[in-house]
Amino acid sequence: FGRMVMWVFGYGSLVWKAGFEYDEKVVGFIKGNRRVFDLACIDHRGTPEFPARICTLQAQEGAICWGTAYRVRGDREKENLALEYLVRREPEYDIQAHVDFYQEADSETPFLTGVLVFTSTPNKISNKYFLGPAPLEEMAGQIAKAFGPCGNNCDYLFKLEKALYDIGHADDEVIELANEVRKILGGIDEFTLSKIFSTTLDKTSNKYFLCSDPLEEKAGRFAKAAGPCGNKRDYFFSWKKPCMTL
Missing domain, CATH: 3.10.490.10 (Gamma-glutamyl cyclotransferase-like)
Known part of the structure; x- marks a missing residue:
């Protein structure tokens, strides 16, 4: 073929x-x-x-x-x-x-x-x-x-x-x-x-807040996480400045 x-x-x-x-x-x-x-x-x-x-x-x-x-x-x-x-x-x-x-x-x-x-x-x-x-x-x-x-x-x-x-x-x-x-x-x-681009640092009122986990645990999440917009590694390594560009 x-x-x-x-x-x-x-x-x-x-x-x-x-x-x-x-x-x-x-x-x-x-x-x-x-x-x-x-x-x-x-x-x-x-x-x-x-x-x-x-x-x-x-x-x-x-x-x-x-x-x-x-x-x-x-x-x-x-x-x-x-x-x-x-x-x-x-x-x-x-x-x-x-x-x-x-x-x-x-x-x-x-x-x-x-x-x-x-x-x-x-x-x-x-x-x-x-x-x-x-x-x-x-x-x-x-x-x-x-x-x-x-x-x-x-x-x-x-x-x-x-x-x-x-x-x-x-x-x-x-x-x-x-x-x-x-x-x-x-x-x-x-x-x-x-106010637009901030987050509440409280697990009770913000279901997305993960709290201050140990460094190794955070690194493990970064290494594995991926979604429709790409993987977390790309987000982390390419991040140099706030997302909003004026």
């Missing part, structure tokens, strides 16, 4: 964090779609009360969307592991489509065909995660205050802004939204920030 090859296109958080094993990563774009922040996230970077706004694709003639494509090459098990991970990570996306993928060197001939992309139904009735469009100021306000188990919504936006810049294809609409969020965050005083 020949080796299986699967390509996955990322245009949101996948641009900077694949999260699955892949063999190759290439920069390029897809046609007929634009990146929009019309989808709700209620379990990673938001809550049901304050949903985060994350990316999805909106069909638009003549539009292109830059991102990265990942190649997963191997046996069926390797492909299934990547798919299972993506389905768990992207529950808001109810459509798995296959698209043509282009590179800057030749914008007319597809570099790849049949590339998998996760997107969503733009209908609030059939897709409970679809928020739809909103004025820039309203979207920025929602992003500025949304926070979930995997971090805050503004961090998602700022990382996407940087990731697109790093691959050489900054997105003007992402930059505009990010700057609007920065305006809002710049007006929040330190006391309000401390």
